[in-house]
Amino acid sequence: MRLLSPHQIDQFRNDGFLVVENLLDFETVEILRQRFEHLFRGEFETGISPDEVNWQVGESDPSLTRQICNGWKADFMIARTVFRTDLGRAIARLGNWPGTRLFQDNLLWKPPGARPIGLHQDNAYVGWLTPQEIVSCWMALDDTQAQGGTLELVRGSHRWAHSQPDSTFHGPQRYREAMEQAATIEGIAPDIVSIEIPCGSASFHHGWVWHGSGNNRTTSPRRALVLHGISSASEFVPERLNEGNGPIYGRYKHPDDNQLDENHFPILWRKDGYRTPERPCPNL
Numbered sequence: 001m002r003l004l005s006p007h008q009i010d011q012f013r014n015d016g017f018l019v020v021e022n023l024l025d026f027e028t029v030e031i032l033r034q035r036f037e038h039l040f041r042g043e044f045e046t047g048i049s050p051d052e053v054n055w056q057v058g059e060s061d062p063s064l065t066r067q068i069c070n071g072w073k074a075d076f077m078i079a080r081t082v083f084r085t086d087l088g089r090a091i092a093r094l095g096n097w098p099g100t101r102l103f104q105d106n107l108l109w110k111p112p113g114a115r116p117i118g119l120h121q122d123n124a125y126v127g128w129l130t131p132q133e134i135v136s137c138w139m140a141l142d143d144t145q146a147q148g149g150t151l152e153l154v155r156g157s158h159r160w161a162h163s164q165p166d167s168t169f170h171g172p173q174r175y176r177e178a179m180e181q182a183a184t185i186e187g188i189a190p191d192i193v194s195i196e197i198p199c200g201s202a203s204f205h206h207g208w209v210w211h212g213s214g215n216n217r218t219t220s221p222r223r224a225l226v227l228h229g230i231s232s233a234s235e236f237v238p239e240r241l242n243e244g245n246g247p248i249y250g251r252y253k254h255p256d257d258n259q260l261d262e263n264h265f266p267i268l269w270r271k272d273g274y275r276t277p278e279r280p281c282p283n284l
């Protein structure tokens with residue numbers, strides 16, 4: 001990926017998101033789709049389970065959007081994709097950070113007919129980190145369309161008041177409700193943008209921008225791989241580890257300091273040239 005232009009950075013600052021085309025080549029997209037098949041069947045090639053397995057074939061509600069977080073721990077190709085230096089550098093630039101760590105990857109698979117993901121602000125879930133900031137790269141593994149339940153982003157909503165983490169993430173009845181209430185408080189008519197892009201393209205979003213997705217009303221699946229980045233200088237806030245998804249990721253805190261462990265939050269790019277060494281990938 002080429003360096004982001006000043007115009008693209010301005011666009012991100014104004015809108016809270018930015019679309020970038022052709023981030024993944026088609027061969028990579030195809031391999032990632034196959035890896036999704038394995039992971040959602042519980043086949044973890046490294047022998048390590050992802051941090052969150054929210055959907056498995058034969059066990060879970062087929063009407064929900066399938067989700068796994070930190071698939072990189074289980075799968076070499078997912079790791080190779082979300083460890084990309086160029087993505088880390090782009091995210092650091094957008095976040096105005098000295099570097100980027102991988103906080104979490106997110107594998108999302110919305111089959112035909114599957115239900116929504118409630119609109120939310122990502123940063124609300126990481127009050128246990130300082131700075132409380134995420135910048136994400138949402139990579140489409142299928143051509144996306146509004147009817148297919150693609151990602152919806154609310155332009156400019158990163159400037160709205162900060163919400164609390166919400167429990168209605170998976171399959172809510174009224175998936176835009178929390179955002180609409182926030183818009184009413186702001187006195188703003190929300191400008192909802194559906195990200196319609198070809199597979200392999202991506203959108204970057206600010207951690208306070210409201211986003212989510214509707215039902216898949218098409219006959220094609222809608223899959224995406226998301227890289228949630230945080231500042232390389234992020235630290236734990238020990239007294240807030242019970243908030244948001246702190247109970248899941250706070251287990252990686254060391255007892256004696258607030259530093260993030262590179263084994264779990266690898267550094268993808270840092271302006272002094274440092275990067276967490278990559279694990280060998282035996283089959284690639």
Ligand SMILES: O=C(O)CCC(=O)C(=O)O
Binds near residue numbers: 122151
């Ligand atoms: O793909 C979706 O439906 C939601 C994605 C999301 O919440 C994110 O990328 O932060």
